Amino acid sequence: MAGGLTRFVYRASQILAMLLLVVFLAELPVAAQNSAVQTRTRKNSAKDLSRDSSKPKLVVILVVDQMRGDYVDKFQQQWTGGLKRLVDEGAWFHEAAYPYGSTETCVGHATISTGAFPASHGMIGNEWWDREQQKEITCTADASVKNIAYDGSAAPGGGDPAGSAHGSTPNIGPNSVGDSAARMLIPAFAEELKFQSGAGTRIVAMSLKARAAITMAGHQADSVTWWDGATGLWQTSSAYPQAPFIAEFVKLHPITEDYGKTWAPLLPESAYLYDKTAVNPGAPTGYGAEFPHPLRGGPDSKGPDRAFYLQWATSPYAETYLAHMAENVVDKLKLGRGPSIDFISVSFSSADYVGHSFGPRSWEVQDELARLDRDLGEFFTHLDKTVGRGKYVVAFSSDHGVAPVPEDLRKTGVDAGRLNVEEVRNRIEQALEPLHYAKPAVSKIDGANVYFTPDTYAKLKSDAHALQAVIDSIQSAPGVARVYQAEEVDDRPATRNPIHAAEAAGFLKSRSGDLLIVPKPYWIWDYSAPGKPGRNGGTSHGTPNYYDQRVPVILMGPGIRRGRYYETATPADIAPTLATLCGITLATQDGRTLAEALEGFHSARGAGSSQTRSTSDANTPSDR
Ligand SMILES: [Zn+2]
Numbered sequence: 001m002a003g004g005l006t007r008f009v010y011r012a013s014q015i016l017a018m019l020l021l022v023v024f025l026a027e028l029p030v031a032a033q034n035s036a037v038q039t040r041t042r043k044n045s046a047k048d049l050s051r052d053s054s055k056p057k058l059v060v061i062l063v064v065d066q067m068r069g070d071y072v073d074k075f076q077q078q079w080t081g082g083l084k085r086l087v088d089e090g091a092w093f094h095e096a097a098y099p100y101g102s103t104e105t106c107v108g109h110a111t112i113s114t115g116a117f118p119a120s121h122g123m124i125g126n127e128w129w130d131r132e133q134q135k136e137i138t139c140t141a142d143a144s145v146k147n148i149a150y151d152g153s154a155a156p157g158g159g160d161p162a163g164s165a166h167g168s169t170p171n172i173g174p175n176s177v178g179d180s181a182a183r184m185l186i187p188a189f190a191e192e193l194k195f196q197s198g199a200g201t202r203i204v205a206m207s208l209k210a211r212a213a214i215t216m217a218g219h220q221a222d223s224v225t226w227w228d229g230a231t232g233l234w235q236t237s238s239a240y241p242q243a244p245f246i247a248e249f250v251k252l253h254p255i256t257e258d259y260g261k262t263w264a265p266l267l268p269e270s271a272y273l274y275d276k277t278a279v280n281p282g283a284p285t286g287y288g289a290e291f292p293h294p295l296r297g298g299p300d301s302k303g304p305d306r307a308f309y310l311q312w313a314t315s316p317y318a319e320t321y322l323a324h325m326a327e328n329v330v331d332k333l334k335l336g337r338g339p340s341i342d343f344i345s346v347s348f349s350s351a352d353y354v355g356h357s358f359g360p361r362s363w364e365v366q367d368e369l370a371r372l373d374r375d376l377g378e379f380f381t382h383l384d385k386t387v388g389r390g391k392y393v394v395a396f397s398s399d400h401g402v403a404p405v406p407e408d409l410r411k412t413g414v415d416a417g418r419l420n421v422e423e424v425r426n427r428i429e430q431a432l433e434p435l436h437y438a439k440p441a442v443s444k445i446d447g448a449n450v451y452f453t454p455d456t457y458a459k460l461k462s463d464a465h466a467l468q469a470v471i472d473s474i475q476s477a478p479g480v481a482r483v484y485q486a487e488e489v490d491d492r493p494a495t496r497n498p499i500h501a502a503e504a505a506g507f508l509k510s511r512s513g514d515l516l517i518v519p520k521p522y523w524i525w526d527y528s529a530p531g532k533p534g535r536n537g538g539t540s541h542g543t544p545n546y547y548d549q550r551v552p553v554i555l556m557g558p559g560i561r562r563g564r565y566y567e568t569a570t571p572a573d574i575a576p577t578l579a580t581l582c583g584i585t586l587a588t589q590d591g592r593t594l595a596e597a598l599e600g601f602h603s604a605r606g607a608g609s610s611q612t613r614s615t616s617d618a619n620t621p622s623d624r
Contacts, residue, residue, distance in 0.1 A: 055582055056558055058336030058392040059193070060383070061216060061345040061574070063112060064372065065105060065209070065352035066541065068360060068401035069096060069550035071369060078271055078370045081377020086396050090556035091597035093569040097551065098400065100506035101448060101499070101518065101544030106139035106211040107506070108399025108551075108571065109347060113188040113216045115575030115591040117505045119492060122185035124511045126211060129444040129451040131510075136444060138179075140214050142239065145178035149233040150225075150247045179210040179226075180239035181219045186587040188218030189575040190343040196584040199340040204329050206322060207347035208313055212399070216345035223329065232256070232309045245332035249325055256304040258317045264292040265363060266370050274361040279408035282538025283357040284310040291363060314353035316371035322346055323375040327382045336387030341582055347399075348372060359405035359539045393557030393581055395574045401548045403524050405539045418526030418536070419479035419519045421445045431473035435466045447525055447542050448503075449513025450474070457514040461487075474515070479523030484516040502544035521545045559599050567596060 072094075076087055086092070098108065100118055102125050110116075110123035118124045123139045130137045181188070187195070194201035205217035210226040217224045223243035227234050234250045236242060265272070277290045285307045287293045295315060297307040312318055326346045329335065335342040351368055358364040383392050406416040425442050428450070432441045437459070443451045452460065460467045471483045481499075489504040489512075503516050519525070524540040541548040553569055556562075559581050572591030579586050580593045595601050 054559075055341055056391060056393040057341060058383070058387050059190075059341060059343045059578055059582065060392055060394045061112065061343075061578075062376070062394060062396045063109060063207075063212065063216070063345070063347040064369075064396075064398050065207075065212065065347060065349045066355040066400060066402050067351055067369070067398035067551060068547060069094070069398075069552050071360075071365070072552050074273060075366050075369050078267055078366070079373040081373040081375070082380050083369065083373040083376055085377065085380055086394070086554045086556055089562050090394070090396070090554040091560050091562055091565060091594070093553040093555075093565050093567070093573075093594065093597075095550075095566055096397070096553035096569040096571060096573075097546065097549040099498075099502055099549070099570050099572075101502040101516075102506040102542065103400035103544070103548040104447070104542050105209060105352065105399050106215060109212045109215040110139075110184055112395075112397055112399070112571045112574050113190070113218065113345075114184070114186050114588070115189060115572050115579070115586050116186060116588040117572060117590045119505055119508055120186060120588045120590055122183060122508055122511065123215060124506060124508050125447060125449070127446055128449065128511045129446055129513075131451070131454075134443065134454075136446065138211065139183055140179040140181065140211050141177045142180040142182045142237070143177045144182070145180045145238045147178040147235050147237045148242060149228070149231065149235040150242075150250045151233055178237040178239070179214055180237055181214050181217070182239075184215060184219070188216065189578055189586065190216070190345070191218035191220065192579065192584055192586055193341060193343060193582055197341055197582070200338065201340045202333055202335060202338070202342045204333065204335065204343065205345040205347075206325055206329075208318060208322070208349035209347065212347035212349060213345075216347060222333070225325070227313075229309045229313055230306060232304060232312075243329075245329060246325070249328045253321070253324070255309075255312055255318075255321060258295055258312055258315075258321075259304045259308055260294075260296055261317065262292045262294045263315045263317070263367075266367050272363045272366055274363065274366075276363055278358040278362045278364070279405050279411070280537045281358050281362075281405075282536055284314050284353075286311055287314070287357070291367075293364075310353075313350060314357055315350060316368050316375075318350045319348045319368070319372050320375050322348060323379045327379060330382065330386055334386075336383070336392055351398075355402050356538045356540060359408060360402050361404060361408060390558050393555070393560065393578065395578060396552065396554040396556070397571045397574060398551035399571075400541045401546075401550050402541045403522060403539050403543070403545070403547055405537075406522060406524060409522055414522060415520065416522035417479050417524075418528075419477065419517075419523045420526045420528065422527070422529065424450075424474055424477045424480070424517065427473040427477055428470055431469045432466065435463075435469065437466065445517075446513070448516045448518065450515040450517065452514050457486075460514075471515070474517060479520050481518045481520040484518070486512065486514050486516070489516065499544050502549075506544075519543050519545070553594075555594065555597055561597050561599055561601065563597070565594075565597060567594075569594060 104126045106123045106126045107118050110121045114121045127136050127138050190203045203217050203221035204223045205213040206225040207213040208227045213224050213226045221240055224236055224240045225234055225246050281289050285298045295311045297305045301307055354364050354368045409416040425445050428442050441456050443453050474480055474483050484503050489507045490509050492504045495501050525542055528536050553571055573594050576591045577594045
């Protein structure tokens with residue numbers, strides 16, 4: 001009897017063990033399953049990269065515009081979808097930050113896409129002063145191409161769809177030129193993939209912003225799509241093919257369908273970290289300082305108009321739209337199901353508009369991410385079904401962080417404010433007035449970059465007294481930490497000063513300013529009219545301060561060891577890591593392969609040693 005019971009228990013435990021094994025195998029991390037696939041397929045003699053099934057079938061780069069690194073720590077409790085999956089299944093580089101000072105959209109996207117710093121890829125800002133043309137240009141401005149809207153009309157180019165990175169200042173477009181990657185000095189990862197893989201890699205990128213979609217795709221691509229906030233139309237340029245599947249999608253799904261909707265909180269009130277009412281917001285017309293936000297244009301709106309378009313861009317509806325557009329392209333092009341490694345990038349701009357408007361300590365930013373989490377969850381489920389789980393690799397990051405709203409922080413007694421650019425310009429002109437310099441001495445101040453009129457800077461360099469007067473005048477402006485001369489940061493000088501190094505990494509002599517201004521911590525750029533500082537609400541980014549530099553870097557998919565990593569990393573490491581996974585080589589060594597997050601990694605002291613300081617273990621789901 002006892003023996004029978006023992007046998008029964010033994011037999012039952014055997015069955016249980018087998019069941020557990022089945023469950024365990026089913027639950028094995030994708031990366032581990034893939035390493036089994038790798039072992040099997042290495043024996044096959046693949047003729048090109050695309051037919052080597054150890055490689056991903058699809059590379060996905062997702063960028064959330066203005067997502068500071070600590071948002072993951074602060075808000076992940078509310079996530080259940082795609083952002084949660086990235087944190088749980090991905091390799092999360094917790095300490096990732098841009099190592100340069102020009103923390104703007106075009107710069108960040110070009111850095112992610114090329115694996116290089118602005119000194120190499122040349123996209124030193126969203127805009128800069130073109131010394132040859134003596135005018136300000138955008139990073140994607142290209143007079144040799146024309147923008148084409150997806151209703152067939154000619155479309156404006158050059159500007160920001162919904163206000164520039166300067167915050168709530170008007171954009172500098174529309175102008176007569178179109179948009180392309182002509183000013184990006186090296187190829188994007190996607191272009192290298194297509195060129196080196198010897199097969200038909202398809203390249204697709206989309207965003208509300210031209211400078212985000214274009215820099216991610218590169219100089220040539222199969223479909224690059226962005227949006228114009230003046231007309232509400234999706235567009236591309238003659239640099240890229242007109243994509244019938246995009247035309248069809250936007251015709252079937254006009255954004256005007258969102259007119260009349262109201263953005264209200266998704267989560268229960270108790271889930272929000274901060275005060276419901278934003279401090280000194282810089283929100284679109286028709287939006288108040290707190291939820292709910294109606295998408296009905298301005299007070300006189302009778303239908304979808306420019307005010308509505310700005311509200312729409314500053315809402316989660318635009319992110320949902322982009323995610324659906326991406327799913328549609330994956331279906332229409334059968335991305336990840338051809339003979340090649342395909343590429344898709346989606347940059348979600350609304351997080352930036354919401355962040356500029358309400359600041360990082362707002363219900364709106366937290367809510368927008370909670371909704372994006374759902375959108376991305378759906379997107380990944382779609383990729384699981386179409387491409388297959390474990391067959392696509394995802395890189396997730398942001399183009400820059402953000403400062404708190406200065407007036408919000410100042411309540412705590414901390415020095416914070418708005419560094420008025422026009423005031424700086426006036427001070428320089430006044431300093432040079434008694435020294436007999438031609439007026440005006442300054443052509444343009446664009447963020448940190450001070451550009452003098454032709455010959456003025458050459459004259460200043462041989463006139464130590466006048467140059468010192470100029471530098472003193474800038475440093476006396478409220479919010480200025482220090483001023484660098486171009487010569488101090490050219491050719492990336494060795495320095496232990498991180499601000500100096502940051503200014504050097506972002507500097508390209510032909511495009512950057514003659515002088516560079518570094519704001520004090522918690523002082524943001526202000527482009528409002530002189531004498532009216534603080535006119536603008538909301539907040540901004542674009543400085544070498546850490547809150548502007550820090551962003552998430554998360555990798556997920558085949559070949560990636562999940563875990564939380566505390567090594568130093570930058571978003572320039574994304575492209576080299578993807579290049580390693582796909583077996584190609586990039587143009588520069590600015591970024592590094594994040595080897596510690598790759599399957600098969602062995603450090604000098606062994607994987608997981610104190611040297612790597614990683615909590616990663618592909619087979620230990622509890623390590624997150
Ligand atoms: Zn921005």
